[in-house]
Amino acid sequence: RREMLQEIVEVPPVTRDGRRLVLKANINSLKELEQALKNGVSSVGLFRTEFIFMDRSVMPSEEEQMELYKQAAEKLNGNSLDIRALDIGGDKMVSYLPLPAEENPSMGYRSIRILLDRKDLFHTQLRAVLRASLHGNIRLLFPMISSLDEVWKAKEALEEAKRELEKEGVPYNKEIPIGIMIEIPAAVAIADLLAREVDFFSIGTNDLVQYVLAVDRMNESVAHLYDPFHPAVLRMLQMTVEAAKRHGIPVSVCGEMAGDQRAIPLWLGLGIEEISMSVQSILPVKDRLLKSDGGESASLLSRALNCRTSEEIRQLFQFNSCETD
Numbered sequence: 001r002r003e004m005l006q007e008i009v010e011v012p013p014v015t016r017d018g019r020r021l022v023l024k025a026n027i028n029s030l031k032e033l034e035q036a037l038k039n040g041v042s043s044v045g046l047f048r049t050e051f052i053f054m055d056r057s058v059m060p061s062e063e064e065q066m067e068l069y070k071q072a073a074e075k076l077n078g079n080s081l082d083i084r085a086l087d088i089g090g091d092k093m094v095s096y097l098p099l100p101a102e103e104n105p106s107m108g109y110r111s112i113r114i115l116l117d118r119k120d121l122f123h124t125q126l127r128a129v130l131r132a133s134l135h136g137n138i139r140l141l142f143p144m145i146s147s148l149d150e151v152w153k154a155k156e157a158l159e160e161a162k163r164e165l166e167k168e169g170v171p172y173n174k175e176i177p178i179g180i181m182i183e184i185p186a187a188v189a190i191a192d193l194l195a196r197e198v199d200f201f202s203i204g205t206n207d208l209v210q211y212v213l214a215v216d217r218m219n220e221s222v223a224h225l226y227d228p229f230h231p232a233v234l235r236m237l238q239m240t241v242e243a244a245k246r247h248g249i250p251v252s253v254c255g256e257m258a259g260d261q262r263a264i265p266l267w268l269g270l271g272i273e274e275i276s277m278s279v280q281s282i283l284p285v286k287d288r289l290l291k292s293d294g295g296e297s298a299s300l301l302s303r304a305l306n307c308r309t310s311e312e313i314r315q316l317f318q319f320n321s322c323e324t325d
């Protein structure tokens with residue numbers, strides 16, 4: 001099956017009736033970027049930079065980070081590279097930044113909450129990203145945003161890094177686009193306010209599902225309740241897209257749900273134009289996309305939004321997507 005999918009590596013990602021859905025890659029490393037390129041992807045929708053901070057005894061220097069981001073950007077030949085600021089805490093730990101054990105790590109001290117406290121970490125990374133931004137089409141993504149205040153503070157930190165580089169005469173892309181992860185229900189609820197502050201949204205369904213349903217994504221005993229096709233999740237997705245559209249900013253999806261073939265009609269129906277997924281999902285998703293009918297997706301979405309249960313939604317999508325699974 002893998003070999004058969006090789007045939008579609010170069011085929012444009014469009015439905016039978018010509019609807020386009022840009023497929024991007026989620027990567028943790030340069031090695032994964034190479035694999036993504038081999039799978040016919042031209043952009044990166046999520047570079048999880050925490051993986052370059054993990055499994056080592058000291059923090060990567062500004063120079064080291066800059067070099068890595070620059071190499072990644074160059075490999076993409078002008079196509080976009082969305083670099084996410086360090087998303088540690090919760091399940092991702094680094095040895096040189098010991099964090100207190102917490103009762104509830106996924107609701108605790110993590111991600112942007114740490115970055116806004118730990119100027120050393122954040123500032124170094126921002127400088128590295130800015131310096132690399134000259135060498136390609138880099139966009140900066142802030143994780144775990146739950147309020148306007150966090151966006152303002154993150155943007156202020158970026159401005160500070162810019163001013164500093166300016167003073168030192170170090171060049172960078174002054175127009176670097178800024179995006180935020182939409183992965184906390186509060187961010188969905190104020191998506192209209194957040195949309196005025198940033199250039200793009202990226203929906204992180206892994207955390208969004210966890211927080212909307214109050215189901216720990218790491219806890220096996222509640223895994224059966226972790227349900228991306230829950231009607232509440234669908235409504236959250238729709239609210240986010242509506243707010244983004246109203247304010248004229250693009251929205252993509254970069255959680256695992258983006259790698260689920262059965263969700264394709266959902267993205268088409270919602271009017272989402274880009275999805276980003278782990279490398280091994282790219283060809284299977286494209287295969288399904290090529291066999292899909294975009295014309296059906298709008299009515300499918302409105303029916304899905306009227307479903308009362310996840311069971312009903314799943315049935316709807318299974319019937320209407322494709323023959324094979």
Ligand code: PEP
Binds near residue numbers: 048087203204208
């Ligand atoms: C997400 O939460 O959906 C996401 C893409 O980020 P991560 O899986 O790294 O938390």
Ligand code: MG
Binds near residue numbers: 183204206207
């Ligand atoms: Mg997340």
